[in-house]
Amino acid sequence: MTAVRSLHSEKKRSCVKMNWLLSLAAVCVLVPSVHCASVTGWCYHNTSCSDTKWPTLFPSYCAGSRQSPINIVSASATADSNLTAFTFTNYNSDSALTKIENTGKTVKIALASGITISGGGLPDPYDSLQFHLHWGNGSSVPGSEHTVNSKRYAMELHIVNSKATYNGDTALAVTDSTGLAALGFFIEEMSGDATGQPAKWNLLSSYLSKIVNSGNSTAVASGISLDDLLEGVDRTKYYRYLGSLTTPSCNEAVVWTVFKDTIKVSKDVIDKFSTTVRIADDSSELMVNVFRSVQPTQSVTTQSSCSTSGYSLGLLVLSLVLGGVRDI
Ligand SMILES: [Zn+2]
Numbered sequence: 001m002t003a004v005r006s007l008h009s010e011k012k013r014s015c016v017k018m019n020w021l022l023s024l025a026a027v028c029v030l031v032p033s034v035h036c037a038s039v040t041g042w043c044y045h046n047t048s049c050s051d052t053k054w055p056t057l058f059p060s061y062c063a064g065s066r067q068s069p070i071n072i073v074s075a076s077a078t079a080d081s082n083l084t085a086f087t088f089t090n091y092n093s094d095s096a097l098t099k100i101e102n103t104g105k106t107v108k109i110a111l112a113s114g115i116t117i118s119g120g121g122l123p124d125p126y127d128s129l130q131f132h133l134h135w136g137n138g139s140s141v142p143g144s145e146h147t148v149n150s151k152r153y154a155m156e157l158h159i160v161n162s163k164a165t166y167n168g169d170t171a172l173a174v175t176d177s178t179g180l181a182a183l184g185f186f187i188e189e190m191s192g193d194a195t196g197q198p199a200k201w202n203l204l205s206s207y208l209s210k211i212v213n214s215g216n217s218t219a220v221a222s223g224i225s226l227d228d229l230l231e232g233v234d235r236t237k238y239y240r241y242l243g244s245l246t247t248p249s250c251n252e253a254v255v256w257t258v259f260k261d262t263i264k265v266s267k268d269v270i271d272k273f274s275t276t277v278r279i280a281d282d283s284s285e286l287m288v289n290v291f292r293s294v295q296p297t298q299s300v301t302t303q304s305s306c307s308t309s310g311y312s313l314g315l316l317v318l319s320l321v322l323g324g325v326r327d328i
Pocket residue numbers: 132133134158246
Protein backbone atom coordinates (compact mmCIF):
# COMPACT_ATOMS: atom_id res chain seq x y z
CA MET A 1 0.00 0.00 0.00
CA THR A 2 2.80 2.41 0.96
CA ALA A 3 4.74 1.43 -2.13
CA VAL A 4 1.68 2.09 -4.21
CA ARG A 5 1.20 5.53 -2.63
CA SER A 6 4.81 6.61 -3.12
CA LEU A 7 4.71 5.38 -6.70
CA HIS A 8 1.58 7.45 -7.16
CA SER A 9 3.14 10.65 -5.82
CA GLU A 10 6.30 10.00 -7.82
CA LYS A 11 4.10 9.69 -10.88
CA LYS A 12 2.39 12.99 -10.07
CA ARG A 13 5.72 14.79 -9.74
CA SER A 14 7.03 13.49 -13.05
CA CYS A 15 3.63 14.26 -14.53
CA VAL A 16 3.81 17.94 -13.63
CA LYS A 17 7.25 18.14 -15.24
CA MET A 18 5.93 16.34 -18.27
CA ASN A 19 3.25 18.99 -18.75
CA TRP A 20 5.91 21.37 -20.01
CA LEU A 21 7.21 18.84 -22.45
CA LEU A 22 3.91 17.57 -23.76
CA SER A 23 3.35 20.28 -26.31
CA LEU A 24 6.81 19.62 -27.70
CA ALA A 25 6.42 15.88 -27.93
CA ALA A 26 5.57 14.29 -31.23
CA VAL A 27 5.19 10.59 -31.78
CA CYS A 28 5.99 9.21 -35.19
CA VAL A 29 5.30 5.58 -35.78
CA LEU A 30 6.34 3.99 -39.03
CA VAL A 31 4.24 1.04 -40.04
CA PRO A 32 4.37 -1.21 -43.06
CA SER A 33 1.76 -1.15 -45.77
CA VAL A 34 -0.40 -4.23 -45.92
CA HIS A 35 -2.23 -6.14 -48.57
CA CYS A 36 -5.50 -7.93 -48.27
CA ALA A 37 -6.09 -11.64 -48.43
CA SER A 38 -9.36 -13.52 -48.04
CA VAL A 39 -8.99 -16.10 -45.35
CA THR A 40 -10.33 -19.47 -44.31
CA GLY A 41 -8.69 -22.44 -42.65
CA TRP A 42 -8.06 -20.99 -39.22
CA CYS A 43 -9.64 -21.81 -35.89
CA TYR A 44 -9.37 -21.14 -32.18
CA HIS A 45 -9.08 -24.66 -30.73
CA ASN A 46 -7.95 -27.40 -33.05
CA THR A 47 -4.16 -27.62 -32.63
CA SER A 48 -3.66 -27.78 -36.40
CA CYS A 49 -5.20 -24.32 -37.00
CA SER A 50 -5.33 -22.49 -33.64
CA ASP A 51 -3.64 -19.16 -32.96
CA THR A 52 -0.14 -20.53 -32.34
CA LYS A 53 -0.24 -21.81 -35.94
CA TRP A 54 -1.50 -18.54 -37.48
CA PRO A 55 2.01 -17.08 -38.01
CA THR A 56 2.88 -20.20 -40.01
CA LEU A 57 -0.44 -20.51 -41.81
CA PHE A 58 -0.70 -16.77 -42.56
CA PRO A 59 2.89 -15.52 -42.46
CA SER A 60 2.25 -12.31 -44.39
CA TYR A 61 0.78 -10.53 -41.40
CA CYS A 62 0.13 -12.89 -38.46
CA ALA A 63 3.92 -13.13 -38.06
CA GLY A 64 4.24 -9.34 -38.12
CA SER A 65 5.60 -6.94 -35.55
CA ARG A 66 2.48 -4.91 -34.60
CA GLN A 67 0.07 -7.70 -33.77
CA SER A 68 -3.03 -7.55 -31.58
CA PRO A 69 -4.28 -8.12 -28.96
CA ILE A 70 -1.74 -7.08 -26.34
CA ASN A 71 -1.48 -6.87 -22.60
CA ILE A 72 -1.71 -3.19 -21.67
CA VAL A 73 0.49 -2.22 -18.75
CA SER A 74 -1.29 0.84 -17.41
CA ALA A 75 1.81 2.25 -15.70
CA SER A 76 3.73 2.13 -19.00
CA ALA A 77 1.14 4.03 -21.03
CA THR A 78 2.57 7.43 -21.93
CA ALA A 79 0.55 10.65 -22.01
CA ASP A 80 -0.54 12.05 -25.36
CA SER A 81 -2.40 15.35 -25.41
CA ASN A 82 -3.75 14.54 -28.91
CA LEU A 83 -6.07 11.90 -27.44
CA THR A 84 -9.12 14.15 -27.23
CA ALA A 85 -12.78 13.18 -26.91
CA PHE A 86 -14.48 11.33 -29.78
CA THR A 87 -17.56 12.51 -31.60
CA PHE A 88 -19.97 9.59 -31.93
CA THR A 89 -22.58 10.22 -34.63
CA ASN A 90 -25.86 8.28 -34.53
CA TYR A 91 -24.66 6.10 -31.65
CA ASN A 92 -28.02 7.05 -30.13
CA SER A 93 -29.97 5.67 -33.10
CA ASP A 94 -32.52 3.00 -32.13
CA SER A 95 -32.25 1.45 -35.57
CA ALA A 96 -28.44 1.21 -35.64
CA LEU A 97 -28.33 -2.60 -35.47
CA THR A 98 -29.56 -4.25 -38.64
CA LYS A 99 -28.52 -7.92 -38.68
CA ILE A 100 -27.00 -10.44 -36.26
CA GLU A 101 -24.98 -13.34 -37.61
CA ASN A 102 -23.20 -16.46 -36.36
CA THR A 103 -19.97 -16.49 -38.41
CA GLY A 104 -18.72 -19.74 -36.84
CA LYS A 105 -15.99 -17.70 -35.09
CA THR A 106 -18.03 -14.95 -33.40
CA VAL A 107 -21.39 -13.26 -33.24
CA LYS A 108 -21.35 -10.24 -35.53
CA ILE A 109 -23.87 -7.42 -35.70
CA ALA A 110 -24.04 -5.30 -38.86
CA LEU A 111 -24.66 -1.58 -38.44
CA ALA A 112 -26.77 0.78 -40.53
CA SER A 113 -25.03 3.38 -42.66
CA GLY A 114 -24.50 6.86 -41.25
CA ILE A 115 -23.00 5.75 -37.94
CA THR A 116 -19.59 7.37 -37.61
CA ILE A 117 -16.80 8.33 -35.26
CA SER A 118 -14.30 11.16 -35.44
CA GLY A 119 -11.93 12.98 -33.11
CA GLY A 120 -10.30 10.86 -30.44
CA GLY A 121 -6.89 11.52 -31.98
CA LEU A 122 -7.90 9.63 -35.14
CA PRO A 123 -6.40 10.89 -38.40
CA ASP A 124 -9.77 10.97 -40.24
CA PRO A 125 -13.49 10.33 -39.75
CA TYR A 126 -14.41 6.62 -39.79
CA ASP A 127 -17.65 4.74 -40.56
CA SER A 128 -18.80 2.24 -37.92
CA LEU A 129 -19.53 -0.94 -39.91
CA GLN A 130 -20.12 -3.74 -37.43
CA PHE A 131 -19.46 -4.98 -33.95
CA HIS A 132 -18.72 -8.47 -32.68
CA LEU A 133 -17.72 -10.13 -29.45
CA HIS A 134 -15.00 -12.28 -27.96
CA TRP A 135 -15.64 -14.43 -24.91
CA GLY A 136 -14.40 -17.34 -22.84
CA ASN A 137 -16.55 -20.04 -21.30
CA GLY A 138 -19.18 -18.41 -19.15
CA SER A 139 -18.48 -15.56 -16.78
CA SER A 140 -16.11 -17.78 -14.77
CA VAL A 141 -13.66 -18.36 -17.66
CA PRO A 142 -12.84 -14.90 -19.01
CA GLY A 143 -12.32 -14.35 -22.73
CA SER A 144 -11.44 -10.75 -23.53
CA GLU A 145 -8.68 -10.35 -26.12
CA HIS A 146 -6.82 -7.41 -24.59
CA THR A 147 -5.76 -7.67 -21.00
CA VAL A 148 -4.89 -4.80 -18.67
CA ASN A 149 -2.10 -5.42 -16.20
CA SER A 150 -2.61 -9.10 -17.13
CA LYS A 151 -6.27 -9.06 -16.09
CA ARG A 152 -8.56 -10.75 -18.62
CA TYR A 153 -12.20 -9.66 -18.59
CA ALA A 154 -15.28 -11.82 -19.21
CA MET A 155 -15.88 -10.57 -22.75
CA GLU A 156 -14.73 -7.90 -25.19
CA LEU A 157 -16.84 -5.96 -27.65
CA HIS A 158 -15.15 -4.70 -30.82
CA ILE A 159 -16.70 -1.97 -32.94
CA VAL A 160 -15.00 -2.04 -36.36
CA ASN A 161 -14.70 1.28 -38.17
CA SER A 162 -13.32 1.95 -41.63
CA LYS A 163 -11.81 5.23 -42.81
CA ALA A 164 -14.72 7.13 -44.39
CA THR A 165 -12.80 7.80 -47.59
CA TYR A 166 -12.88 4.03 -48.33
CA ASN A 167 -16.68 4.05 -48.34
CA GLY A 168 -17.01 0.73 -46.49
CA ASP A 169 -14.51 -1.11 -48.70
CA THR A 170 -12.54 -2.94 -46.00
CA ALA A 171 -10.38 -4.75 -48.57
CA LEU A 172 -9.04 -1.32 -49.42
CA ALA A 173 -8.94 -0.13 -45.81
CA VAL A 174 -6.59 -2.96 -44.76
CA THR A 175 -4.03 -1.73 -47.26
CA ASP A 176 -3.71 1.49 -45.18
CA SER A 177 -1.79 1.30 -41.89
CA THR A 178 -4.56 3.37 -40.24
CA GLY A 179 -7.38 2.22 -42.52
CA LEU A 180 -9.38 0.66 -39.70
CA ALA A 181 -10.15 1.96 -36.22
CA ALA A 182 -11.29 -0.61 -33.68
CA LEU A 183 -12.99 0.34 -30.44
CA GLY A 184 -12.56 -2.27 -27.71
CA PHE A 185 -14.84 -2.40 -24.67
CA PHE A 186 -14.43 -4.84 -21.81
CA ILE A 187 -17.52 -6.57 -20.47
CA GLU A 188 -17.48 -7.50 -16.83
CA GLU A 189 -19.95 -9.40 -14.67
CA MET A 190 -22.30 -7.08 -12.84
CA SER A 191 -22.09 -7.31 -9.07
CA GLY A 192 -25.11 -8.58 -7.13
CA ASP A 193 -27.72 -11.11 -8.18
CA ALA A 194 -29.39 -9.18 -10.98
CA THR A 195 -30.50 -11.17 -14.02
CA GLY A 196 -31.31 -10.02 -17.53
CA GLN A 197 -29.36 -6.76 -17.15
CA PRO A 198 -28.87 -4.31 -18.74
CA ALA A 199 -32.23 -4.74 -20.46
CA LYS A 200 -30.81 -3.95 -23.93
CA TRP A 201 -28.01 -6.51 -23.52
CA ASN A 202 -30.66 -9.02 -22.49
CA LEU A 203 -32.67 -8.11 -25.58
CA LEU A 204 -29.58 -8.49 -27.81
CA SER A 205 -28.74 -11.88 -26.29
CA SER A 206 -32.31 -13.07 -26.95
CA TYR A 207 -31.36 -13.22 -30.64
CA LEU A 208 -28.69 -15.87 -30.00
CA SER A 209 -31.23 -18.70 -30.01
CA LYS A 210 -32.11 -17.69 -33.60
CA ILE A 211 -28.52 -18.02 -34.86
CA VAL A 212 -27.37 -21.26 -33.23
CA ASN A 213 -25.53 -22.60 -36.27
CA SER A 214 -22.68 -21.10 -38.26
CA GLY A 215 -24.03 -19.09 -41.18
CA ASN A 216 -27.34 -18.31 -39.49
CA SER A 217 -28.40 -14.69 -39.41
CA THR A 218 -31.51 -12.74 -38.59
CA ALA A 219 -32.69 -9.13 -38.67
CA VAL A 220 -32.44 -7.09 -35.49
CA ALA A 221 -35.59 -5.11 -34.74
CA SER A 222 -35.21 -1.45 -33.84
CA GLY A 223 -34.97 -0.60 -30.16
CA ILE A 224 -31.26 -1.05 -29.37
CA SER A 225 -28.74 1.76 -29.84
CA LEU A 226 -24.97 1.60 -29.50
CA ASP A 227 -25.23 4.09 -26.63
CA ASP A 228 -27.55 1.60 -24.88
CA LEU A 229 -24.92 -1.13 -25.14
CA LEU A 230 -22.05 1.12 -24.03
CA GLU A 231 -23.85 2.33 -20.91
CA GLY A 232 -21.60 3.15 -17.96
CA VAL A 233 -18.43 3.71 -20.00
CA ASP A 234 -16.69 7.09 -19.86
CA ARG A 235 -15.64 7.24 -23.50
CA THR A 236 -13.08 9.98 -22.87
CA LYS A 237 -10.77 7.55 -21.05
CA TYR A 238 -8.95 5.07 -23.23
CA TYR A 239 -5.68 3.50 -24.33
CA ARG A 240 -4.38 3.90 -27.88
CA TYR A 241 -1.89 1.85 -29.88
CA LEU A 242 -1.29 0.76 -33.47
CA GLY A 243 -1.99 -2.92 -34.04
CA SER A 244 -3.68 -5.45 -36.24
CA LEU A 245 -6.80 -7.48 -36.90
CA THR A 246 -6.96 -10.18 -34.20
CA THR A 247 -8.03 -12.84 -36.70
CA PRO A 248 -6.26 -14.01 -39.85
CA SER A 249 -4.95 -12.54 -41.97
CA CYS A 250 -3.99 -10.26 -39.05
CA ASN A 251 -3.52 -7.18 -41.27
CA GLU A 252 -1.56 -4.44 -39.53
CA ALA A 253 -4.06 -1.74 -40.40
CA VAL A 254 -5.79 -1.03 -37.11
CA VAL A 255 -5.72 2.01 -34.83
CA TRP A 256 -6.76 0.45 -31.54
CA THR A 257 -8.74 2.24 -28.85
CA VAL A 258 -9.31 0.23 -25.68
CA PHE A 259 -11.60 1.90 -23.16
CA LYS A 260 -10.70 1.83 -19.49
CA ASP A 261 -14.22 1.55 -18.04
CA THR A 262 -16.07 -1.73 -18.37
CA ILE A 263 -19.63 -2.48 -19.48
CA LYS A 264 -21.39 -4.29 -16.62
CA VAL A 265 -23.59 -7.19 -17.73
CA SER A 266 -25.34 -9.75 -15.53
CA LYS A 267 -23.89 -13.26 -15.34
CA ASP A 268 -26.86 -14.97 -16.99
CA VAL A 269 -26.55 -12.77 -20.09
CA ILE A 270 -22.77 -13.33 -20.36
CA ASP A 271 -23.30 -17.08 -19.99
CA LYS A 272 -25.78 -17.19 -22.88
CA PHE A 273 -23.00 -16.58 -25.41
CA SER A 274 -21.02 -19.67 -24.45
CA THR A 275 -24.08 -21.90 -24.05
CA THR A 276 -26.18 -21.07 -27.12
CA VAL A 277 -24.22 -20.59 -30.36
CA ARG A 278 -22.16 -23.32 -32.08
CA ILE A 279 -19.11 -23.26 -34.36
CA ALA A 280 -20.81 -25.22 -37.18
CA ASP A 281 -24.04 -27.26 -37.25
CA ASP A 282 -26.24 -28.66 -34.46
CA SER A 283 -23.81 -31.47 -33.74
CA SER A 284 -20.76 -29.18 -33.44
CA GLU A 285 -19.11 -27.74 -30.35
CA LEU A 286 -20.46 -24.71 -28.54
CA MET A 287 -18.63 -21.50 -29.42
CA VAL A 288 -16.33 -20.96 -26.41
CA ASN A 289 -12.95 -19.30 -25.80
CA VAL A 290 -13.07 -17.25 -28.99
CA PHE A 291 -10.09 -14.97 -28.44
CA ARG A 292 -6.49 -14.75 -29.63
CA SER A 293 -3.62 -14.96 -27.14
CA VAL A 294 -1.81 -11.72 -26.32
CA GLN A 295 1.01 -10.71 -28.64
CA PRO A 296 4.29 -8.88 -27.97
CA THR A 297 3.82 -5.46 -26.40
CA GLN A 298 3.46 -2.19 -28.35
CA SER A 299 3.83 1.37 -27.20
CA VAL A 300 0.56 2.50 -25.68
CA THR A 301 -0.59 6.06 -25.09
CA THR A 302 -3.41 7.47 -23.02
CA GLN A 303 -4.87 10.80 -21.96
CA SER A 304 -2.64 13.05 -19.97
CA SER A 305 -3.70 12.91 -16.35
CA CYS A 306 -1.33 15.82 -15.93
CA SER A 307 -3.63 18.65 -16.96
CA THR A 308 -6.07 17.65 -14.22
CA SER A 309 -3.59 16.63 -11.55
CA GLY A 310 -1.30 19.57 -12.38
CA TYR A 311 -4.24 21.93 -12.09
CA SER A 312 -5.31 20.35 -8.78
CA LEU A 313 -1.76 20.61 -7.51
CA GLY A 314 -1.67 24.26 -8.55
CA LEU A 315 -4.91 24.94 -6.70
CA LEU A 316 -3.55 23.12 -3.66
CA VAL A 317 -0.39 25.24 -3.65
CA LEU A 318 -2.45 28.41 -4.18
CA SER A 319 -4.83 27.56 -1.34
CA LEU A 320 -1.88 26.76 0.94
CA VAL A 321 -0.30 30.11 0.12
CA LEU A 322 -3.57 31.99 0.60
CA GLY A 323 -4.24 30.04 3.77
CA GLY A 324 -0.77 30.98 4.99
CA VAL A 325 -1.38 34.64 4.15
CA ARG A 326 -4.65 34.60 6.10
CA ASP A 327 -2.85 33.07 9.06
CA ILE A 328 -0.49 36.04 9.14
ZN1 LIG B 1 -12.60 -8.69 -32.59
